Each structure stands twice: as C-alpha cells, then as structure tokens.
Amino acid sequence: MTQEQQGGQSADTSGFIGHTGAKIFHQMLLEEGVDIIFGYPGGSVLPIFDELYDTPIQFILTRHEQGACHMADGYARSTGKTGVVLATSGPGATNLVTGLATAMMDSIPMVAFTGQVKSHLIGNDAFQEADTTGITRPVCKHNYLCKDVNDLGRIIKEAFHIASSGRPGPVLVDIPVDITVAKAEKEPDFSMSLPGYKPRGGRGNERQVKLACEAINNAERPVLYVGGGVILSNGSEALRAIAQKGKLPTTTTLLGLGAFDETDPLSLKMLGMHGTAYANHAVQQSDCLVSVGARFDDRVTGDLTKFAPKAKIIHIDIDPASISKTVSVDIPLVGDAKCILEQMLPYIETKERPQWHGQIDEWKKKYPLAYKAEGNIKPQEVIDQLGKMTDHDAIIATGVGQHQMWAAQFYGWTKPRQIQTSGGLGTMGYGVPAAIGAQFGNPDKLVVDIDGDGSFSMTMVEIITAVRYDMPTKFIVLDNDYLGMVRQWQEMFYSRRYSGVAHPCPEFTMIARGYGAQAAKITDRSELADGLNEMINSDGPYVLHVCVEQEENVFPMVAAGKALDDMVMGELI
Amino acid sequence: MKHVISAIVENQPGVLAHVAGMFAARGYNIDSLVVGRTEDPALSRMTIVVIGDEQVLEQVRKQLEKVINVVRVRDFMDADYIQRDMMLIRVHVTPEKRPEVLALVEMFRAKAVDICRNSMMVEIAGPEDKIEAFIDLVRPYGIHELARTGIIAMQRGKSKTGSETQNGKA
Numbered sequence: 064m065t066q067e068q069q070g071g072q073s074a075d076t077s078g079f080i081g082h083t084g085a086k087i088f089h090q091m092l093l094e095e096g097v098d099i100i101f102g103y104p105g106g107s108v109l110p111i112f113d114e115l116y117d118t119p120i121q122f123i124l125t126r127h128e129q130g131a132c133h134m135a136d137g138y139a140r141s142t143g144k145t146g147v148v149l150a151t152s153g154p155g156a157t158n159l160v161t162g163l164a165t166a167m168m169d170s171i172p173m174v175a176f177t178g179q180v181k182s183h184l185i186g187n188d189a190f191q192e193a194d195t196t197g198i199t200r201p202v203c204k205h206n207y208l209c210k211d212v213n214d215l216g217r218i219i220k221e222a223f224h225i226a227s228s229g230r231p232g233p234v235l236v237d238i239p240v241d242i243t244v245a246k247a248e249k250e251p252d253f254s255m256s257l258p259g260y261k262p263r264g265g266r267g268n269e270r271q272v273k274l275a276c277e278a279i280n281n282a283e284r285p286v287l288y289v290g291g292g293v294i295l296s297n298g299s300e301a302l303r304a305i306a307q308k309g310k311l312p313t314t315t316t317l318l319g320l321g322a323f324d325e326t327d328p329l330s331l332k333m334l335g336m337h338g339t340a341y342a343n344h345a346v347q348q349s350d351c352l353v354s355v356g357a358r359f360d361d362r363v364t365g366d367l368t369k370f371a372p373k374a375k376i377i378h379i380d381i382d383p384a385s386i387s388k389t390v391s392v393d394i395p396l397v398g399d400a401k402c403i404l405e406q407m408l409p410y411i412e413t414k415e416r417p418q419w420h421g422q423i424d425e426w427k428k429k430y431p432l433a434y435k436a437e438g439n440i441k442p443q444e445v446i447d448q449l450g451k452m453t454d455h456d457a458i459i460a461t462g463v464g465q466h467q468m469w470a471a472q473f474y475g476w477t478k479p480r481q482i483q484t485s486g487g488l489g490t491m492g493y494g495v496p497a498a499i500g501a502q503f504g505n506p507d508k509l510v511v512d513i514d515g516d517g518s519f520s521m522t523m524v525e526i527i528t529a530v531r532y533d534m535p536t537k538f539i540v541l542d543n544d545y546l547g548m549v550r551q552w553q554e555m556f557y558s559r560r561y562s563g564v565a566h567p568c569p570e571f572t573m574i575a576r577g578y579g580a581q582a583a584k585i586t587d588r589s590e591l592a593d594g595l596n597e598m599i600n601s602d603g604p605y606v607l608h609v610c611v612e613q614e615e616n617v618f619p620m621v622a623a624g625k626a627l628d629d630m631v632m633g634e635l636i
Numbered sequence: 637m638k639h640v641i642s643a644i645v646e647n648q649p650g651v652l653a654h655v656a657g658m659f660a661a662r663g664y665n666i667d668s669l670v671v672g673r674t675e676d677p678a679l680s681r682m683t684i685v686v687i688g689d690e691q692v693l694e695q696v697r698k699q700l701e702k703v704i705n706v707v708r709v710r711d712f713m714d715a716d717y718i719q720r721d722m723m724l725i726r727v728h729v730t731p732e733k734r735p736e737v738l739a740l741v742e743m744f745r746a747k748a749v750d751i752c753r754n755s756m757m758v759e760i761a762g763p764e765d766k767i768e769a770f771i772d773l774v775r776p777y778g779i780h781e782l783a784r785t786g787i788i789a790m791q792r793g794k795s796k797t798g799s800e801t802q803n804g805k806a
C-alpha cells in the first residue's frame with residue numbers, strides 16, 4: 064500500500080488504517096469503555112505511553128507492577144468492570160505474575176497488557192526479554208502474543224470479551240514494541256473468530272431446573288451453599304428471593320460473603336475451615352445441599368470422603384469443569400447463577416420445616432462466634448466495632464492470614480462486592496493495593512483495608528499511590544508481631560515450636576506519615592472507639608496501627624484432612 | 637486405563653504449548669500426543685492417549701474444552717473407532733536371518749523399507765497391540781532403533797470432524 068492511499072484512508076477517524084499499534088491500542092481501550100489503567104512504564108511500552116499522554120483515560124502509576132495488578136483486581140471485584148493493567152517487558156511482566164494468578168484463582172475479569180522486545184529479537188535473550196506468554200499461560204484464562212499490527216484491534220477486542228464472559232479471568236496481551244509503532248494496513252476483523260470459545264452463560268436446562276426444585280421442595284434439611292459465582296453473576300437479589308421464599312438456610316464461602324445479607328435470620332454466615340460451627344453442622348446434616356456458584360474448595364469441604372454425607376447435591380455453575388471436579392454431583396445445572404435462580408423461583412415452594420430451623424437455632428445459640436474483650440486489644444473486637452460503626456456497609460479489603468478470617472467472621476457482610484480478598488491463591492500483600500483499586504472504582508464510598516502486619520509490609524509502599532491520587536482509603540494494621548496464621552499452626556500442630564514466624568514491626572505510623580498519609584497507633588482498649596472514629600471520619604488516606612493480642616487463635620477450625628464438623632472450637636465457642 | 641481423546645484445535649502458534657502445559661499443570665499422564673493437519677487448514681487434530689480412570693478422563697475432557705483454542709473434543713470411550721499407530725524400526729538382521737525376518741514382515745503386512753548388510757528398517761502400521769506384538773517378535777534379533785508416531789483415531793461411520801459433539805466452555 065502506498066503512502067498516498069494510507070493517508071487517504073486514515074482521514075476516516077473511525078478506521079484503523081494508517082494508525083500505529085499504539086494508537087490502535089488507545090482507540091480500542093476507549094471503545095471498550097476503559098476509563099482507568101493501572102501500570103508502570105518501561106522501554107518497550109514507550110510508544111503506548113506516548114499515546115496516553117493526551118488521553119481521557121486515567122493512568123495510575125503504582126510503585127510496583129504487582130500493586131498495579133491487585134489494584135486492577137480490586138477495581139474489578141468492587142465494580143464488576145474489567146480491570147486493566149499495563150506493564151513493560153521482562154521484569155515488568157514477571158512482576159505481574161502473582162497478581163494474575165490471584166485474579167485467575169478467584170475468576171476476576173482483567174486484561175493485562177505487556178510490552179515485548181522487537182518481534183525479530185524474540186527468542187534471542189534480548190535486553191529485558193521474557194517469555195511472557197509462556198510464563199503467564201497457566202495463570203491466565205487466555206493470552207496472546209500479537210505479531211502483526213493488523214491483528215491488534217481484533218486481539219484486544221477478543222481479550223476483553225474472553226476476560227469478562229463465561230467464567231471470568233485474566234487475559235494477557237503481549238505486544239512487541241515494533242508492533243506499537245507499525246502502521247495498520249487493514250481494518251481489523253471484529254467478527255471475533257473464536258470457534259473454540261462458547262461460554263455457557265444464560266439459562267439452565269429446564270428439566271434439570273425442575274428436578275432440582277423438586278429435590279429442594281422435598282428436602283427436610285436443605286442448605287444453600289453460595290459462592291463467588293453469585294457475586295460475579297450479580298445474582299444476589301435472585302438468591303435472596305429464593306432463600307426467603309423457600310425459607311432456605313444459606314451459608315456462603317469466603318468469596319461469596321455479601322452475596323447473602325448476614326443480618327437475615329436465614330444466614331449461617333461463612334462455612335469451611337474457619338466457618339461458623341452452625342454452618343458446618345448444617346452442611347454435614349443436610350439432606351439437600353445446593354451449591355450456587357461455589358467450587359467445593361478444600362478449605363470448604365474438609366475431608367472429601369466425609370463431606371455432606373447425607374445430602375443430595377445440586378450444583379449450579381457456569382463452568383462445566385467445576386461440576387463433579389471434587390465432589391460428585393447429583394443434579395448439575397450449567398449456566399449463569401442469576402438466570403438459573405430466577406428460573407427456579409416459581410417452582411420453589413414455601414415450607415416451614417420447623418424441626419430443621421429449630422435445630423439450626425440451637426446450634427446458633429450453642430456455638431456463636433465469640434471473643435473475650437479482656438486484656439490486650441483483641442483483633443476480633445476491632446473488626447466487630449468497625450462493622451457496627453460503618454453500618455456493615457463499607458468496602459473491605461484484607462490481606463491473608465488470621466486477620467482475614469476474623470474479618471470474614473466478624474465484619475457482618477450485607478452486600479455483594481463488599482469484600483476484596485484473595486481466597487484461592489491466598490496472596491499476602493493483596494489488601495493495600497486492592498483497597499486502593501476499589502477506592503478508584505468507588506471514590507465516594509468508605510474503603511477500609513483490614514490487614515495483618517505481615518501482609519501489609521509486603522505492599523504498603525502503595526499507600527503513596529493513594530496519597531498521590533487523593534484516594535481517602537483507610538488501612539487498619541492488626542499488628543500481632545507474628546505471621547499469625549502460620550504461628551497458629553505451629554502452636555497447634557508443631558508443639559509450639561515457633562519457627563520463622565516472629566515478625567517485629569517498624570513504626571508503621573512514621574512510614575505512613577512519610578508517605579503523606581495520616582496515621583495513629585493504639586495499644587489500649589480505651590483508645591479503640593475514638594481511634595476508629597477518627598480514622599473513619601478523616602479526609603484522606605489513614606493508617607491505623609493497632610497492637611493486638613499476639614497469640615490469639617482463629618476458631619472454629621477444621622484441621623487439615625478432618626471432616627467439616629470435626630472442629631476445634633477454642634475455649635469460648 | 638488408557639483412553640483415546642481427540643481434540644480439534646485452531647491451527648495457531650502456542651496451542652500445543654497450551655495443551656501440553658495444561659496436562660502438566662494438572663498432573664495428567666499422557667501416553668502419547670499426536671498433532672497433525674485436518675481437511676480444514678485452519679484446524680489441526682490432536683490425538684491424545686491419557687492414562688487414568690473415568691473421573692480423570694472426564695476432567696481431562698472438560699479442561700481441554702476450556703482451552704480457548706480447542707474447538708471440539710471427543711473421547712472414544714464408548715465409540716466404535718479405528719486407531720492406528722505407525723512405527724519405523726531398525727532391526728539387527730544378518731544376511732542369514734533375512735528370510736526369517738522378511739517372513740515376519742510379510743505376516744504382519746509390514747514393509748521392509750531399507751536393507752543394509754546387518755540391519756533392516758521396517759515400516760509397520762496398525763492398532764497398538766499389533767505393533768507391540770511385532771516388537772516382541774523381533775526383539776530377539778536386536779533392535780537398533782525405533783520410532784513410533786503415537787495413536788491417531790477416528791470414529792467409524794462418520795464423515796466429518798464437524799459432526800462431532802460441540803462442547804461448552806466457560
């Protein structure tokens with residue numbers, strides 16, 4: 064194609080002919096409705112950053128690519144939109160791996176763009192070259208290496224489609240720098256030829272739906288076991304309708320927290336390793352367990368051979384590969400959780416089941432979640448108070464460890480997309496950037512990161528990102544001077560031989576102030592209410608360093624390999 | 637137990653790595669994996685022999701279907717199908733033993749494709765057990781070298797890859 068022809072074509076502003084790859088990248092992101100990118104620059108993405116110079120898309124410079132990836136994740140979880148992250152080749156790309164794997168395990172929609180060395184240098188161990196598609200393939204739903212600028216538009220369109228449809232997940236697009244400066248000679252083919260990709264959204268098989276409802280109606284001890292899939296499908300309202308119509312006791316996984324309002328009397332709160340005893344007993348005694356968008360994770364089932372032994376199992380899931388993966392299912396229903404729940408509603412009968420509800424109430428009275436507000440500040444009471452003071456309405460992020468479990472147990476979840484937590488991969492360091500990402504998606508909401516001293520230390524540098532972009536995110540560090548969760552295992556299963564878990568902490572308030580955030584440290588119960596109050600009502604980012612009881616343990620606990628109702632209860636429950 | 641699975645995949649770079657990587661990551665045991673063209677230049681066929689029980693097979697099938705570039709998957713569990721493996725084998729054969737080995741070649745409807753002073757290369761195709769039987773019979777002479785393609789398979793009485801079951805994926 065001659066220069067003249069190209070010039071003539073590019074006058075058409077909607078077309079791509081004559082546009083550089085960088086320009087097409089930019090056009091496509093606008094087309095996909097992207098309004099924010101989290102990332103970090105470098106040599107191989109210079110042409111893309113040059114295009115971003117006058118863009119209406121907000122670019123957020125983080126302090127580490129992992130932070131950018133978790134921010135995009137927090138943004139996606141809290142808004143339901145697809146998170147976007149951009150990094151350079153080599154080390155920029157490898158720094159994304161933890162963030163991608165975190166999003167992959169929890170089915171979070173994300174598109175990651177990485178720069179790559181020039182096409183003709185690929186495979187030569189060029190400067191800052193890494194086999195990015197090779198490295199990230201197992202931690203992405205799909206990935207692409209773009210080798211021709213004429214394919215870039217289509218690839219970006221496909222990437223967003225794949226990331227956000229079906230069972231969502233991260234998709235990575237690797238773009239060699241020469242592709243970003245090359246000019247397109249063809250209009251992109253947007254027909255998206257993906258002959259192998261047919262996500263199973265939508266309604267379920269009508270016959271199966273009726274079969275499932277019949278089983279539920281006939282059950283004496285039904286339980287709804289609700290997971291992240293309900294949140295991903297925006298199905299909370301449909302779930303509430305079914306649970307209330309059928310008077311069905313409902314428990315959620317860690318990732319399903321908020322999909323069902325915990326103040327509803329039907330709520331059993333979280334089940335699993337650190338779930339409530341009443342949820343775990345209910346599941347074990349159930350004669351009909353209905354899993355909705357949950358994947359029978361080992362933290363939930365305990366010993367598989369002893370899991371829900373009396374129950375007929377119904378499984379609603381969008382991913383056929385989730386069904387009968389670990390637990391064999393009696394009535395599978397493949398499709399979107401919200402659609403299927405709506406389909407089921409008319410068939411669900413209202414039944415009182417007084418015996419079953421009586422039994423559950425008894426368990427609730429006998430085994431409430433509890434802590435003793437004596438001596439040092441208890442981590443549980445900080446979360447409990449925060450929940451009450453924020454009307455159980457804040458967006459909460461967490462790190463990974465004991466504090467994460469206490470947050471799950473004590474905050475009091477009322478709304479979907481309220482919790483930002485790494486469940487599947489269990490990524491320490493997720494909390495700080497995820498909270499900030501969620502704040503970008505919800506600038507007017509209160510966003511609080513409930514973090515552990517260990518997890519916080521891994522990514523606290525991103526506080527300066529919150530400061531710089533005026534994000535009023537709050538961070539509570541529950542400092543026990545330990546890698547507490549690991550310490551708890553060593554206490555319980557390794558005769559208290561504490562090995563590699565003492566974790567002396569710096570003066571977090573000084574660090575926070577150094578970053579430009581407000582901060583306070585509290586060590587005594589008498590300071591707690593005021594401390595939380597001041598934090599909640601502060602204008603900007605705020606770090607509240609709370610020194611808590613060092614050797615507090617999380618109960619109930621189902622030890623690894625034990626049946627779900629074989630729990631260590633602690634002294635108080 | 638061995639199962640034969642056939643996957644129609646998009647003919648694109650990276651697909652083999654994706655499928656092989658998925659098998660490795662999930663700890664599935666592959667006995668053989670063959671990739672080749674189909675009647676449609678945009679598609680290739682992978683024929684994979686996996687070892688495992690029925691539950692493993694079911695997961696393998698579902699996980700394969702999840703790979704974006706995999707278009708269709710079928711397992712030949714209950715189907716009536718033809719499977720073929722092909723082998724080139726160089727056997728130690730002294731001139732005195734030649735007639736003996738050639739008789740075997742004849743009996744197996746194999747072909748002697750190269751004969752040197754002390755060895756003979758044989759080409760043989762067929763179901764796996766026929767090939768195994770041939771190997772057993774020539775082993776006493778001494779095997780210099782052996783190469784097998786791995787199994788390819790196709791269902792009887794079907795005309796096109798397109799008529800196979802479509803899969804869902806999420």
Ligand SMILES: Cc1cc2nc3c(=O)[nH]c(=O)nc-3n(C[C@H](O)[C@H](O)[C@H](O)COP(=O)(O)OP(=O)(O)OC[C@H]3O[C@@H](n4cnc5c(N)ncnc54)[C@H](O)[C@@H]3O)c2cc1C
Binds near residue numbers: 296380463467485
């Ligand atoms: C220290 C630690 C302790 C933990 N302890 C516990 C615990 O005690 N209890 C607990 O529950 N978890 C616990 N977890 C989390 C656990 O590891 C898993 O991440 C979690 O249980 C998985 O939640 P889920 O089953 O809801 O699945 P998710 O990972 O949220 O998967 C969602 C499922 O829904 C499906 N889906 C997606 N979209 C849709 C749709 N639109 N319609 C229908 N289906 C859809 C997906 O295919 C998938 O099967 C812990 C994690 C850590 C780090």
Ligand SMILES: Cc1ncc(C[n+]2csc(CCOP(=O)(O)OP(=O)(O)O)c2C)c(N)n1
Binds near residue numbers: 489491546
């Ligand atoms: C990146 C990473 N490394 C290691 C672990 C293993 N791990 C799980 S919980 C935990 C301790 C967390 O300590 P902290 O953040 O202080 O929380 P606490 O348990 O004390 O509340 C560790 C080391 C992990 N989940 N993630």
Ligand SMILES: [Mg+2]
Binds near residue numbers: 464517541544
């Ligand atoms: Mg700690």
